[in-house]
Amino acid sequence: MSDTSFLSLENLTLAYGKTVAVEGLNLEITRGELIALLGPSGCGKTTTMRAIAGLMAVKSGRIVLDGRDITRTPANRREVGLVFQSYALFPHLTVFENVAFGLRLKGMGGAALEEKVMGAIASVGLTPFARRKTPDLSGGQQQRVALARSMVMEPKVLMLDEPLSNLDARLRLEMRTELQRVQKQSGLTMIFVTHDQVEALALADRIVVMRDGAIEQIGTPEEIYNRPASGFVADFVGFENIFALRDGHLVAGETEIALEAPPEAAGLAWRPAAVPLGQGPFAGTVRSVSFAGNRREYLLDTALGPIKTEVDAALPAQGLGSSVSFDLPAAAAAPLRRFG
Amino acid sequence: MMQRLLAPLTLGLVLLFLIGPFVIIVAASFSAGDTMAFPPQGFSLKWIAKVFTVESFRQSFGTSMFLAIGGTIAALILGIPAAYAMSRYRLPGAETVRMMVSLPIIVPGIIVGLALLRYFVIPLGVSITAALFVAHTALILPYAVRVVSASLANLRSDMEEAAVLLGASRGGAFFRVVLPNIRGGILSAFILGFVTSFNQVPVSLFLSGPGVRTLPIDMLGYMEIVFDPSVAALSSLLAFLSIGIVFAAERFLGFSRYV
Numbered sequence: 131m132s133d134t135s136f137l138s139l140e141n142l143t144l145a146y147g148k149t150v151a152v153e154g155l156n157l158e159i160t161r162g163e164l165i166a167l168l169g170p171s172g173c174g175k176t177t178t179m180r181a182i183a184g185l186m187a188v189k190s191g192r193i194v195l196d197g198r199d200i201t202r203t204p205a206n207r208r209e210v211g212l213v214f215q216s217y218a219l220f221p222h223l224t225v226f227e228n229v230a231f232g233l234r235l236k237g238m239g240g241a242a243l244e245e246k247v248m249g250a251i252a253s254v255g256l257t258p259f260a261r262r263k264t265p266d267l268s269g270g271q272q273q274r275v276a277l278a279r280s281m282v283m284e285p286k287v288l289m290l291d292e293p294l295s296n297l298d299a300r301l302r303l304e305m306r307t308e309l310q311r312v313q314k315q316s317g318l319t320m321i322f323v324t325h326d327q328v329e330a331l332a333l334a335d336r337i338v339v340m341r342d343g344a345i346e347q348i349g350t351p352e353e354i355y356n357r358p359a360s361g362f363v364a365d366f367v368g369f370e371n372i373f374a375l376r377d378g379h380l381v382a383g384e385t386e387i388a389l390e391a392p393p394e395a396a397g398l399a400w401r402p403a404a405v406p407l408g409q410g411p412f413a414g415t416v417r418s419v420s421f422a423g424n425r426r427e428y429l430l431d432t433a434l435g436p437i438k439t440e441v442d443a444a445l446p447a448q449g450l451g452s453s454v455s456f457d458l459p460a461a462a463a464a465p466l467r468r469f470g
Numbered sequence: 471m472m473q474r475l476l477a478p479l480t481l482g483l484v485l486l487f488l489i490g491p492f493v494i495i496v497a498a499s500f501s502a503g504d505t506m507a508f509p510p511q512g513f514s515l516k517w518i519a520k521v522f523t524v525e526s527f528r529q530s531f532g533t534s535m536f537l538a539i540g541g542t543i544a545a546l547i548l549g550i551p552a553a554y555a556m557s558r559y560r561l562p563g564a565e566t567v568r569m570m571v572s573l574p575i576i577v578p579g580i581i582v583g584l585a586l587l588r589y590f591v592i593p594l595g596v597s598i599t600a601a602l603f604v605a606h607t608a609l610i611l612p613y614a615v616r617v618v619s620a621s622l623a624n625l626r627s628d629m630e631e632a633a634v635l636l637g638a639s640r641g642g643a644f645f646r647v648v649l650p651n652i653r654g655g656i657l658s659a660f661i662l663g664f665v666t667s668f669n670q671v672p673v674s675l676f677l678s679g680p681g682v683r684t685l686p687i688d689m690l691g692y693m694e695i696v697f698d699p700s701v702a703a704l705s706s707l708l709a710f711l712s713i714g715i716v717f718a719a720e721r722f723l724g725f726s727r728y729v
Contacts, residue, residue, distance in 0.1 A: 185631050205634045218632035222650040231646075232636030276632075283636060 135194070136161035136319055137182070137287055142191035144174070144181050144343075151177040152343040155191070159287075164313050165321045166334035168366070174343040175323045179289050182321070183212045196286050211280030211288040215296065217272045219264040225251060225275050226260045232283045250282035251275075253312070270301045274308070281316065290322040294329050306332055327367050331355060339363050360468040361397055369399035370438040371458070374469040380458070382434040387412075389458070395465035400458060402427065405439035407448070410457025416448050430456065492709060499703035506699045517703040527704065529681070530688035533599070534668055537684060541606035542614075542663035546656060548607070549614030554648070556615075557622040572612045579609070579672030587676040598679040605673045610663035617662060621655025622648075661719050665712055 137159040144152040152174040159165055167175040180186040182193060184205030193201045200208050220228050230247045238246070251260050254274035259267060264275055273293070280288055293309065294302045310333060313320050324330050330337045331351040339346045339354065339362075347359040358364035361372045374397045379386040391398055407428060414430035414437060421427075422440070426447060430437045439456060448454055494508045502512030521527060552571065556564050574582065582605060591601045625648065633643035649656075674684040683691070685708075693701050 183631075183635060185634075205631075206637050206639060208635075210635065212632070212635050214628045214632060216626060216628055218626065218628040220629060220633070220647055220651075222653075231633070231638075235637040235642070279632075279636070 135159070136163075136196060138192075138194045139178070139182070140192040140194065142178070142181065142193065143189045144177050144186060145189045146177075150189075150343060152181070155343075155345060157338060157345065157348070159319060159321070161319055162317045163319055164310075164333060164335045166330035166337045167321060167323045167340060168325070168327060168330040168337050169340035169346075170325055170366075172342075173340040175325075175340050176291060177343075178340070179212070179291060179321065179323050182287065183210050183289060184208045185212075209283075209286045211283055211285035213273070213276045213280050213288070213290040213293060215291040215293075217276040219272055219275055219279075221263070221265050224261050224263055225256060225267070228264055228275055229279045229282050231279065246282060250278040253281070254278045254308075269296055270305065273297070273305065277309075277312070281312070281318070285318075287319045287321060290320065292324055293322050294324070295326070309333060331367070339366065356464065358399065358464055358466065361399065361466055361470055364399040364464060364466060369401050369464060371400040371402070371405060372466070372469075373398055373434065380434070385433045387434070390460045391463070392465045395467070397466035397469035398458075398460070398463040399466055400463050402438040402440040404459070404462040405437060406457045406459070407439050407441045407454055408445075408456075410455055410459075412456050412458065414454055414456060416450055416452050416454060419447060419450065428454075430454065432456075434458075495702050496706045496709075498699050499706040501699045501702075503699070505697050506702055510699075517699040518707070520698075520700045521704045521707065524692075524700065526683075526688055526692070527685070530683045530685045533602075533682060534685040537602055537606045538664045538667040541603060541667050542610050542660050544603070544607040545610035545614040545663055546618075546659060549611050549659070550618050550656065553615045553618040553622055554644070557619060558627060568615075571615045574609050575612045579670065580675070582608075583673040583676030586673070591677070598677055598682045602674065602677045602682070602684070605677060606667045606670065609670060609673065610667055613662045613666060614659045617659035618652060618655050621652040621658075625651050658719065661715055665715070668708075668712075 135158045137157075139155055139157040142152060142155040142157075143150065155174075155178065167178060169175050177186060181188055184200070184203060188201050191201070192199055195208070195210070220231065223231070226247055229250050230243055233243055233246060248257070248260065251257055254277055256271060256274055256278070259271065264272060267275065273296070277290075290309070294305055297305055306329070309320075309322075312318070322329075322333065331354070334351060336348060336350055337354045338348050341362050347354060347363050349357070349359075354363065355367050358367055358369065364372050374381045375389075375391055375395050376386070378388060378391060378393075380389045380391075380398065389398070403425075412432060412434070414432035416428055417431050417436070418429045419426060421443065424443050425440045426443045426445070427438065427440045428448065430439065437456065497510050498506050498508050499517055500513050500515070501507060501510030501517065502514040503510065549571075552567070555561060556568065561567070586601050586605055590596055590604075591598065629647050629651075630640075630643040633647045634640065638646060669686065670684070671686045671690075674687050675690075678684070678687050685704075689701050689704060
């Protein structure tokens with residue numbers, strides 16, 4: 131078996147009753163990779179994760195893990211770990227007993243168990259809390275217990291459901307670093323589900339962008355950020371000016387503008403920072419201005435519809451309603467293979 | 471002025487009617503006289519002591535204890551899986567089951583008792599004890615299902631999924647994760663069921679036979695013949711037993727969270 135397909139999802143279709151949540155999904159994941167499933171709620175990312183874990187029946191298709199077809203394997207024999215968004219700790223047990231839970235079921239006990247559990251608890255920095263009941267811990271600590279509880283089982287794949295969404299900003303950064311460290315140290319294959327592009331870009335080796343139960347684009351964070359395949363992905367990663375192309379013309383409602391663009395592109399997208407203000411052939415009026423520290427963000431009313439741009443805050447501010455010129459430089463645009 | 475007096479007055483009257491009879495009974499049970507009377511004539515513990523010497527009280531106390539404990543355990547054995555299934559799975563007809571289960575609360579006990587006697591005990595020749603056991607189990611079942619359901623509702627189902635992913639079977643997850651976390655609810659259901667069964671009169675009234683009576687029925691019978699304060703003494707003892715149990719439950723388990 132080639133190392134390029136440690137976990138493969140083959141033509142996977144998942145449904146809740148008659149409602150299809152994921153259709154014909156194909157994905158190959160390499161051993162040791164950190165994958166982000168990124169998409170808005172309802173895109174099927176959590177459903178896909180639950181199917182890999184065995185918590186959701188597969189309608190059709192296959193899941194192959196480490197050369198073994200696990201499509202019909204019960205969840206408790208899949209060797210797959212999952213850190214729930216709510217952490218799902220056992221409140222009647224101590225940190226130690228939470229982490230020991232799976233090992234005890236395997237029949238481990240005595241000094242071997244003690245050593246392994248304490249090792250896992252130490253690896254997430256919770257040694258002083260080992261004998262505490264879990265409800266007494268903070269959210270960040272609880273998450274680390276959940277992480278240790280899954281890691282100690284040495285799963286083939288560890289999945290995390292929205293791992294950072296319940297933490298405050300400071301803890302989020304801390305946990306992000308922690309997850310990366312743990313992953314590099316253990317070489318574990320990890321999949322995490324998120325709706326936050328910043329998390330996905332910062333953490334993942336590869337990002338799988340999902341939409342309406344199908345994969346929209348797979349790529350490295352750089353690829354997703356700089357070369358979104360579609361208007362949907364572009365919108366998701368912060369391109370705010372997205373236009374369709376037809377016969378080398380930018381199309382916005384009734385208006386068409388001739389533009390030099392790659393011949394195969396179906397659309398063009400600009401980040402606000404890629405739209406220069408005060409120069410260029412296009413004209414608009416300022417609808418709103420907002421100050422964002424070192425940048426100033428403008429929303430312009432133009433013949434192309436609303437255009438968002440941001441410029442250095444050191445430049446003099448344009449008043450509301452004033453007429454301004456702007457440019458849409460083709461060289462600064464991301465070409466989209468699909469407009470939608 | 472009127473309004474300011476009205477609220478405390480109402481409260482006072484409510485408390486009087488709630489607690490008054492209890493105070494009178496307790497006072498009467500310490501009486502030194504030979505008949506139940508209030509205010510009591512003198513003070514003695516002889517009626518309290520007499521309670522323990524009445525043979526039929528001892529027997530019916532045993533019957534009542536057996537019904538309360540056995541019936542509650544049986545109701546929990548039936549009720550816990552029912553509550554669990556209704557909370558975790560979308561079952562066809564779950565609403566109907568929920569309603570059926572609470573029927574014994576709605577249907578007057580006197581009808582349940584009469585029906586059991588007429589269509590269960592007499593035609594089938596079922597013993598009175600068995601009929602009492604069935605009736606009490608059925609009466610406690612609604613409380614068992616409700617109280618356990620309430621504590622299951624507070625328990626997230628992803629905890630069980632986490633247990634399964636750590637290698638537990640579905641059943642293992644139930645016993646290792648669900649059961650320990652609804653322990654408080656189960657104990658509350660037990661206490662509530664116990665008290666309900668122990669104080670049950672209307673159903674038990676129809677289901678008494680030679681030598682088989684629950685304690686409240688026995689007390690009624692005793693009072694028809696003898697009018698000494700020993701029934702008051704017994705009532706006080708039972709009341710304090712109930713209060714003690716509920717107080718301990720509240721103190722150690724937060725009983726009122728579940729009921």
